[in-house]
Amino acid sequence: MAELSEARKRANKRWDDKNKARKLYINKRSTTKSFILNLATEEDLEQIEKYIEERRSNL
Numbered sequence: 001m002a003e004l005s006e007a008r009k010r011a012n013k014r015w016d017d018k019n020k021a022r023k024l025y026i027n028k029r030s031t032t033k034s035f036i037l038n039l040a041t042e043e044d045l046e047q048i049e050k051y052i053e054e055r056r057s058n059l
Contacts, residue, residue: 004012016023036048 036045040048
């Protein structure tokens with residue numbers, strides 16, 4: 001992967017600073033997907049399905 005220019009680094013930092021909540025959301029979504037696809041056991045998946053149903057009923 002190519003090194004980022006100083007201008008790009010500054011632009012990324014400005015975006016990060018302005019969009020803390022969005023950045024946190026994206027990070028957590030990515031972590032969740034990775035856990036489900038790579039680490040979750042059958043028990044984990046069953047519990048996650050329950051959480052999803054609960055969340056859907058609250059929306």
